[in-house]
Amino acid sequence: MLGTRIITASLLLGAAAFAAEPDYFPLHPGNQWVYRCTGNCGDELPVLEIARDGSFNGTWYALLRGFHGRETWLRQDSDGVLWALDPDSGLETRWYSFFAPVGEPFDTGADPCSRSASVVTREFDYRGPAGRFDDVLQLRYGERACADAGANEEYFLPWTGIVRRVETTIAGPRTYDLIYSRTGGVTVIAEPHLSFGLHIDRSLYDVDFMPPVDPSRSIPVMTARIALTNATDQPVSLVWPSGQRYDLEIRNERGAVVWRWSDGKAFPAVFGEEKFGPGERNHTILVPLAGRDMKTLPPGRYTVTAWLTTEPIVYRASVGFEVRHVF
Amino acid sequence: MSSKALHMRFTLCLAALLCVVPAFAGADYFPLQAGNQWVYRGSGIRAAETMKLEVTQSAEFDGRTYYLLDGLGESDHWLRMGEDGSLLRYDPETKQEEVWYHFGAAEGEKYNTRLPGVCCGLAEITSRKAEYEGPVGWFDYALEVRYPGTFQVGIDREVFLPYVGLVNRGQGTGGPGYAHYDLIYARLGGVTHISEPELGFGLTLDSAVYTINLMPSPDPRQAQRLTARLTLRNTGWEPAMLVFPSGQDFDLLLRNDKGEVVYQWSTGKFFPEAVRRLPFGPGEKNFAFSVPLSDKEGNPLAVGRYVAEAWLATQPRSYAASVTFEVVHAF
Numbered sequence: 001m002l003g004t005r006i007i008t009a010s011l012l013l014g015a016a017a018f019a020a021e022p023d024y025f026p027l028h029p030g031n032q033w034v035y036r037c038t039g040n041c042g043d044e045l046p047v048l049e050i051a052r053d054g055s056f057n058g059t060w061y062a063l064l065r066g067f068h069g070r071e072t073w074l075r076q077d078s079d080g081v082l083w084a085l086d087p088d089s090g091l092e093t094r095w096y097s098f099f100a101p102v103g104e105p106f107d108t109g110a111d112p113c114s115r116s117a118s119v120v121t122r123e124f125d126y127r128g129p130a131g132r133f134d135d136v137l138q139l140r141y142g143e144r145a146c147a148d149a150g151a152n153e154e155y156f157l158p159w160t161g162i163v164r165r166v167e168t169t170i171a172g173p174r175t176y177d178l179i180y181s182r183t184g185g186v187t188v189i190a191e192p193h194l195s196f197g198l199h200i201d202r203s204l205y206d207v208d209f210m211p212p213v214d215p216s217r218s219i220p221v222m223t224a225r226i227a228l229t230n231a232t233d234q235p236v237s238l239v240w241p242s243g244q245r246y247d248l249e250i251r252n253e254r255g256a257v258v259w260r261w262s263d264g265k266a267f268p269a270v271f272g273e274e275k276f277g278p279g280e281r282n283h284t285i286l287v288p289l290a291g292r293d294m295k296t297l298p299p300g301r302y303t304v305t306a307w308l309t310t311e312p313i314v315y316r317a318s319v320g321f322e323v324r325h326v327f
Numbered sequence: 328m329s330s331k332a333l334h335m336r337f338t339l340c341l342a343a344l345l346c347v348v349p350a351f352a353g354a355d356y357f358p359l360q361a362g363n364q365w366v367y368r369g370s371g372i373r374a375a376e377t378m379k380l381e382v383t384q385s386a387e388f389d390g391r392t393y394y395l396l397d398g399l400g401e402s403d404h405w406l407r408m409g410e411d412g413s414l415l416r417y418d419p420e421t422k423q424e425e426v427w428y429h430f431g432a433a434e435g436e437k438y439n440t441r442l443p444g445v446c447c448g449l450a451e452i453t454s455r456k457a458e459y460e461g462p463v464g465w466f467d468y469a470l471e472v473r474y475p476g477t478f479q480v481g482i483d484r485e486v487f488l489p490y491v492g493l494v495n496r497g498q499g500t501g502g503p504g505y506a507h508y509d510l511i512y513a514r515l516g517g518v519t520h521i522s523e524p525e526l527g528f529g530l531t532l533d534s535a536v537y538t539i540n541l542m543p544s545p546d547p548r549q550a551q552r553l554t555a556r557l558t559l560r561n562t563g564w565e566p567a568m569l570v571f572p573s574g575q576d577f578d579l580l581l582r583n584d585k586g587e588v589v590y591q592w593s594t595g596k597f598f599p600e601a602v603r604r605l606p607f608g609p610g611e612k613n614f615a616f617s618v619p620l621s622d623k624e625g626n627p628l629a630v631g632r633y634v635a636e637a638w639l640a641t642q643p644r645s646y647a648a649s650v651t652f653e654v655v656h657a658f
Contacts, residue, residue: 029610030609030610032611032613034556034615036554036617043592043616043617043618044614044615044616045556045615045616045617047614047615049611129533179533179554179556179615180531180556180615182520182611185562186519186520187519187520188518188519188520189518190531191533192533192534193531193532193533193556194532194533194534194650194652195529195530195532195650196529196648196649196650197527197528197529197530197558197648198527198528199512199522199525199527199560200526200527201462201511201523201524201525201526202524202525202563202564202565203526203561203563203564203566203567203608204564221374223377223511223523225366225511225512225527230535232534232535232536234534234535234536235535236535236651253643277535278362279362279383280362280364280514282379282512284366284368284377284379284511284512285377286368286374286375286377301643301645303643303645305647312584312634314632314634314649314650314651315649315650315651316647316648316649317528317529317647317649318528318645318646318648319526319527319528319645319646320567320641320643320645320646321526321567322568
């Protein structure tokens with residue numbers, strides 16, 4: 001499986017370099033985890049995130065928006081214990097003891113229906129949408145206080161977080177498996193996927209008219225990156241009716257096109273067809289934020305849209321941004 | 328947020344990635360894995376240019392694994408990292424290797440290099456704790472390479488980050504002309520994505536081809552499903568203002584190759600009419616959901632090509648993306 005090969009190699013690099021106890025629940029603000037649910041589930045998939053951080057009585061905590069919409073302030077100590085804070089009472093409850101001896105139960109408040117849990121193994125051979133890993137911590141909850149509800153097991157991948165959660169609901173069993181995570185801002189783990197996106201270097205572009213700036217030269221430049229990623233085991237077919245590979249346009253609030261990358265450009269009338277993937281293809285365009293008259297765009301909101309010039313056009317993305325004049 | 332504060336945030340992110348190792352002894356300054364990509368933005372006399380490097384494939388020559396680097400100069404280059412920290416280029420015709428970089432060299436020790444674009448064949452590692460501040464952040468553990476003897480034309484200075492690669496190149500372009508290239512995006516090892524502050528939106532599907540199993544009999548309740556993920560990411564200076572005219576956050580529709588809408592996520596759903604103005608960022612927001620690959624009557628989608636179009640339900644519809652996929656039937 002494609003995802004397995006990539007991910008395992010990268011995590012091994014991380015593990016070797018850390019040379020320390022693994023972090024089974026990274027609490028960096030902005031961390032995101034998306035899960036696919038099997039069993040009796042709804043259409044919307046759960047997204048966990050570290051929404052923000054904060055300080056209570058001089059101690060740092062991170063706010064987790066977790067399963068079933070619960071919000072909890074968390075911190076992890078040097079003994080690998082993940083603590084949950086009740087901001088009203090100031091009391092902490094243990095959620096996980098990641099370094100607890102295997103098989104030794106510990107008190108937990110992570111699930112309202114279970115009061116204890118234990119580490120089954122730290123070498124669980126996990127296979128799921130995001131890949132195969134052989135160093136997963138398996139945690140099993142103890143006797144449940146609720147009749148037909150509560151968590152049964154959770155699985156944690158070092159430096160990533162929960163990769164699987166198995167729970168019982170009144171509607172039947174559910175299993176959540178990780179399909180996407182971004183941790184520490186830069187580490188992305190995902191199931192095989194096909195994606196297209198547009199990225200610009202800011203949401204607000206200031207045009208500096210402060211003297212002695214020459215207004216005719218006050219044209220900010222946007223960096224736009226178009227990314228097609230095929231991380232599946234099936235190449236996708238790209239049919240090119242000409243030598244052009246992409247285009248980009250900017251529309252104002254009234255929907256009028258004020259700039260188009262291909263204007264004034266000529267492309268060879270050469271038909272082309274290719275298979276793409278696995279891989280990622282980036283096109284980067286530097287866009288002067290000026291109209292066709294080469295004058296700075298007026299202040300206001302704009303939408304930039306980019307697409308691959310395939311036949312038919314099927315990869316397209318747009319992003320909004322604002323232009324502000326500063327005097 | 329100040330420039331320094333923003334850069335510090337990115338620095339911390341990378342520090343987490345790089346594991347806060349006090350000394351980068353034996354660090355990999357040029358990660359060679361197929362699929363690795365680096366995108367650079369020019370400045371100075373090359374302000375209108377970008378540059379992209381990509382490791383496109385690997386192959387065995389004389390019992391050694393080499394990686395093909397595209398984007399540096401006119402041709403592709405087969406490279407490998409030597410045991411002593413040297414980046415070596417292999418010529419399949421002559422079967423000879425030549426040194427491009429000697430990352431393991433002592434600071435101040437000059438070494439010979441055949442790196443394209445270097446005027447005089449000499450290089451020197453001037454620091455392993457150099458400061459670098461650029462689009463992707465601020466760092467104080469960069470490796471700096473200088474090229475002695477460069478006069479007016481040629482690569483003058485390069486900066487590398489451990490486990491990331493080249494982040495900056497300065498080169499003379501003739502006369503007083505000078506150009507810089509700074510890293511603005513890198514994808515490394517499949518899982519590490521580094522970028523300058525950005526605002527982005529994208530649509531991700533879990534497959535390019537969906538096989539609907541019609542055996543033994545089609546059961547709409549067991550329809551094959553597609554997983555779609557909409558990702559809005561803003562790591563820039565300013566929050567992006569999102570105006571939602573109702574309680575609806577997003578929508579998605581599927582079109583067949585005739586342009587007909589065969590599915591829309593919001594059909595049959597009701598949303599409260601309440602205008603919401605939400606500044607977003609810094610951060611990332613994902614909306615993920617599963618979609619049955621069946622038509623409005625519950626029948627499996629016909630064989631063919633489809634387009635998934637998704638958007639945030641903002642006014643105006645500024646954040647949108649589309650991706651194609653194929654449906655095949657298995658009997």
